[in-house]
Amino acid sequence: xxEIPVYLFTGFMDSGKxxxxxxxxxxxxxxxxxxxxxxxxxxxxxxxxxxxxxxINARLVMVENEEDFTEEFLNKVQAEYLPEQVFIEYNxxxxxxxxxxxxxxxxxxxxxxxxxxxxTTFDMYLANxxxxxxxxxxxxxxxxxxxxxxxxxxxxxxxxxxxQNRKAQLVFEREDGSLDERPEELPxxxxxxxxxxxxxxxxxxxxxxxxxxxxxxxxxxxxxxLVYNPExxxxxxxxxxxxAMTCCIEDVTFIGFKCKYADEDKIPHKSWINxxxxxxxxxxxEYKGKGPVLYxxxxxxxxxxxxxxxYFS
Numbered sequence: 001x002x003e004i005p006v007y008l009f010t011g012f013m014d015s016g017k018x019x020x021x022x023x024x025x026x027x028x029x030x031x032x033x034x035x036x037x038x039x040x041x042x043x044x045x046x047x048x049x050x051x052x053x054x055x056i057n058a059r060l061v062m063v064e065n066e067e068d069f070t071e072e073f074l075n076k077v078q079a080e081y082l083p084e085q086v087f088i089e090y091n092x093x094x095x096x097x098x099x100x101x102x103x104x105x106x107x108x109x110x111x112x113x114x115x116x117x118x119x120t121t122f123d124m125y126l127a128n129x130x131x132x133x134x135x136x137x138x139x140x141x142x143x144x145x146x147x148x149x150x151x152x153x154x155x156x157x158x159x160x161x162x163x164q165n166r167k168a169q170l171v172f173e174r175e176d177g178s179l180d181e182r183p184e185e186l187p188x189x190x191x192x193x194x195x196x197x198x199x200x201x202x203x204x205x206x207x208x209x210x211x212x213x214x215x216x217x218x219x220x221x222x223x224x225x226l227v228y229n230p231e232x233x234x235x236x237x238x239x240x241x242x243x244a245m246t247c248c249i250e251d252v253t254f255i256g257f258k259c260k261y262a263d264e265d266k267i268p269h270k271s272w273i274n275x276x277x278x279x280x281x282x283x284x285x286e287y288k289g290k291g292p293v294l295y296x297x298x299x300x301x302x303x304x305x306x307x308x309x310x311y312f313s
């Protein structure tokens with residue numbers, strides 16, 4: 001038997017999941033000739049028309065309570081409907097572990113996870129339910145920010161998602177469904193002879209430089225850094241960077257860049273420096289491909305800052 005593709009849709013209620021599932025289902029040819037099952041785990045403002053679903057050989061199965069969303073329940077769906085593809089609209093208030101930790105029916109394979117976000121409420125949810133919000137986006141292949149307008153801070157949205165989920169593709173849509181193609185504004189001057197990166201902007205710069213390294217080819221940058229230079233590191237290389245809080249105080253990670261410097265043994269491990277360096281895009285094993293490599297122009301000792309952490313938001 002061939003594998004049965006499962007398309008998983010996550011996000012908070014009223015973030016546009018049902019609309020996205022319906023658009024996917026009714027795309028020309030997407031469900032043509034195959035039996036589909038839609039497992040809906042919450043009632044939102046937008047509803048499914050079961051008669052319309054039947055026209056494309058799709059059936060709707062509702063599950064209201066998290067405790068009912070079990071391996072036994074999914075196996076019953078498989079036995080009753082014999083689907084050739086499955087669409088799961090997951091409840092935004094349920095723990096993702098409920099689904100991710102269970103054994104799916106035989107041949108079911110999650111092939112794509114799409115998450116929807118209402119851009120108008122994203123900041124509010126981040127401020128009040130950050131962990132719950134990010135859990136919905138943590139493993140998504142595509143994150144769709146809908147209902148964007150000219151006040152939507154696309155850079156902030158991107159940083160918050162990418163801090164947790166680097167592989168995610170981000171899509172920004174306006175209220176009418178068209179793509180929001182406004183460029184993301186950066187809080188530092190890319191045209192300066194030396195780009196000054198403040199503590200407040202370090203995580204923003206790190207994310208942009210890692211995602212768009214060619215933008216920084218040949219440019220000089222200056223920033224305060226904590227040195228990662230253990231003895232086991234390859235000679236002629238050290239890593240200047242900062243500890244960043246990605247989600248909560250329990251979720252802190254070091255983010256830095258490969259830096260080639262012949263006198264790296266003169267820079268103590270875990271010391272603080274002010275570094276000005278030129279950026280070049282090169283293949284690096286550490287990046288598993290091409291990425292930004294720093295070549296110092298100047299390095300000066302520095303004092304430890306009052307707040308050693310940097311932040312993505």
